Amino acid sequence: MKADKEKVMxxxxxxxxxxxxxxxxxxxxxxCVDISNQLLATQAILRNVNREVLNAHLNCCVxxxxxxxxxxxxxxxxxxxxxxxxx
Numbered sequence: 001m002k003a004d005k006e007k008v009m010x011x012x013x014x015x016x017x018x019x020x021x022x023x024x025x026x027x028x029x030x031x032c033v034d035i036s037n038q039l040l041a042t043q044a045i046l047r048n049v050n051r052e053v054l055n056a057h058l059n060c061c062v063x064x065x066x067x068x069x070x071x072x073x074x075x076x077x078x079x080x081x082x083x084x085x086x087x
Contacts, residue, residue, distance in 0.1 A: 003056035011049045018042040054081065 001008070022038045058078075065074040 001053065001056070002060035003053045008049055008052055011045055011052070015042050015045040015049070018045065 018038060019042060022035060022042065025035050025038065062071075062074045062078065065071055
């Protein structure tokens with residue numbers, strides 16, 4: 001992985017902490033909107049992590065593949081990721 005590992009780990013640990021908090025909220029039968037807000041916050045963190053990983057992939061792995069003339073594989077990878085992101 002070419003992304004900033006410390007940043008990715010920090011964000012993932014934050015998301016994990018939020019998920020633990022959400023599980024506790026569900027267990028305690030907390031207010032639905034409060035749980036939903038925490039879910040949205042966790043999703044936002046995960047989107048940021050994914051953006052970080054994909055940006056690094058594009059700037060390193062994909063760029064290297066294009067420089068080496070092996071672009072078709074990476075284009076197909078990116079198209080697959082785009083399909084998943086738009087679902």
